[in-house]
Amino acid sequence: MILNMDGTKPIYLQISEWLEREILNENFKSDQKIYSQYQLAEMFTINPATAAKGLTMLVEENILYKKRGLGMFVASNAKEIIINKRKDQTLKQLVVEIVMEAERLEVSIEELIQMIRDANKREAGE
Amino acid sequence: MNVIDCKGLTKVYGRTKALNKLSFTIEENKITGLIGRNGAGKTTLLKIIGGFMRGTSGEVRVFSEEPFNNLFVSANVIYINDQMNFPTALSLKEILNVAATFYENWNHELANRLFDYFSFHQDHQYTGLSKGMKSTFNMIVGLSARCALTMFDEPTTGMDAAVRKDFYRALLKDFIAYPRTIILSSHHLNEIEDLLEDILLLKNGKEHLHIPIADLKEWAIGIEGLTANVNEWIGEREVIHLKNIGHDRMFAVVRNNFSEYEKQKAREAGLTFSPVSSSDICVYLTSKTKGGIDDVFIKD
Numbered sequence: 001m002i003l004n005m006d007g008t009k010p011i012y013l014q015i016s017e018w019l020e021r022e023i024l025n026e027n028f029k030s031d032q033k034i035y036s037q038y039q040l041a042e043m044f045t046i047n048p049a050t051a052a053k054g055l056t057m058l059v060e061e062n063i064l065y066k067k068r069g070l071g072m073f074v075a076s077n078a079k080e081i082i083i084n085k086r087k088d089q090t091l092k093q094l095v096v097e098i099v100m101e102a103e104r105l106e107v108s109i110e111e112l113i114q115m116i117r118d119a120n121k122r123e124a125g126e
Numbered sequence: 127m128n129v130i131d132c133k134g135l136t137k138v139y140g141r142t143k144a145l146n147k148l149s150f151t152i153e154e155n156k157i158t159g160l161i162g163r164n165g166a167g168k169t170t171l172l173k174i175i176g177g178f179m180r181g182t183s184g185e186v187r188v189f190s191e192e193p194f195n196n197l198f199v200s201a202n203v204i205y206i207n208d209q210m211n212f213p214t215a216l217s218l219k220e221i222l223n224v225a226a227t228f229y230e231n232w233n234h235e236l237a238n239r240l241f242d243y244f245s246f247h248q249d250h251q252y253t254g255l256s257k258g259m260k261s262t263f264n265m266i267v268g269l270s271a272r273c274a275l276t277m278f279d280e281p282t283t284g285m286d287a288a289v290r291k292d293f294y295r296a297l298l299k300d301f302i303a304y305p306r307t308i309i310l311s312s313h314h315l316n317e318i319e320d321l322l323e324d325i326l327l328l329k330n331g332k333e334h335l336h337i338p339i340a341d342l343k344e345w346a347i348g349i350e351g352l353t354a355n356v357n358e359w360i361g362e363r364e365v366i367h368l369k370n371i372g373h374d375r376m377f378a379v380v381r382n383n384f385s386e387y388e389k390q391k392a393r394e395a396g397l398t399f400s401p402v403s404s405s406d407i408c409v410y411l412t413s414k415t416k417g418g419i420d421d422v423f424i425k426d
Contacts, residue, residue: 042302
């Protein structure tokens with residue numbers, strides 16, 4: 001992953017989101033050890049404290065757990081937590097934005113739903 | 127442990143106060159970015175910390191000692207700037223060999239590897255180097271010394287983009303391998319911010335802000351919308367930057383202390399929020415007026 005350096009999204013958030021994607025893609029499985037703050041720092045040329053903050057966020061959300069002296073590991077239900085979180089926050093926020101944009105463009109809700117169906121069909125067709 | 131303790135430090139040159147009752151502390155093994163406009167007092171501060179000169183009044187402690195005329199501080203601190211005074215009689219390689227005898231933790235292997243990587247020639251003279259090559263050589267000395275307190279004052283002056291990138295990576299890798307306290311002053315905040323843990327922002331010789339870099343991005347937020355709406359939403363909040371867009375729209379940067387509910391309401395009222403980059407926040411915070419260069423060109 002290339003970090004987005006335009007300064008709009010905090011780096012620790014980008015790190016935790018990248019780790020979430022790695023877990024969703026099953027590059028890291030349950031109870032597997034995840035990268036240390038120093039490995040992440042070196043991989044992305046960032047301060048180790050920033051990397052630690054990204055890891056800590058995932059610990060607070062119970063996606064990772066700490067083993068004293070051994071490092072951080074992927075929780076058994078990590079994938080489920082990430083999916084629920086993204087449904088609850090990211091997807092809802094995106095929907096709000098889509099609805100607002102549709103209002104601005106005077107697109108009716110029916111039309112909008114049809115557009116979503118079409119997009120879904122194209123996705124499925126591929 | 128605090129590596130640097132600064133209390134009410136003032137430095138007066140003639141009639142100007144380069145530092146004005148500056149107080150802050152820097153903890154061990156952190157990388158701190160020292161940020162400020164030209165003339166904010168960055169170099170003066172670093173020179174006093176390095177023991178190159180004394181403050182006019184106030185107190186500075188480096189490793190709990192007064193740095194001026196102090197052998198312990200000199201042995202454990204390295205200050206790299208673009209006016210390094212290397213002996214002109216020595217070749218580049220000889221400078222490294224001599225420097226190795228000065229610093230207890232000097233890593234000669236690292237020095238030689240960097241020397242070769244950046245294609246220096248052992249017989250060349252420091253005075254014959256280009257500006258960027260001088261900075262690169264200084265950086266090699268600064269990193270290889272592995273001093274407990276390492277200070278880089280505008281280390282990338284004259285370096286091309288590729289070398290700057292190499293420098294940042296070398297700094298980070300050696301910091302991970304050998305943690306130490308590092309102060310980095312630079313005008314390129316956007317380039318160095320990912321390396322930093324803390325940021326110390328100087329304005330007119332005073333500490334203006336000293337916070338973790340991660341908090342800086344959330345410290346302020348941009349709001350754009352119809353001028354009347356924006357003004358209403360700003361209310362009593364501290365405004366850091368204002369800019370008129372077109373006839374009736376406005377962009378404002380304010381302290382980010384809105385609740386999620388307030389933000390949602392504002393969005394529904396047609397205001398858009400945007401994050402503000404760290405370097406922009408620093409520019410706004412250190413600018414002398416709320417306006418900007420545009421104000422110079424306003425004709426009555």
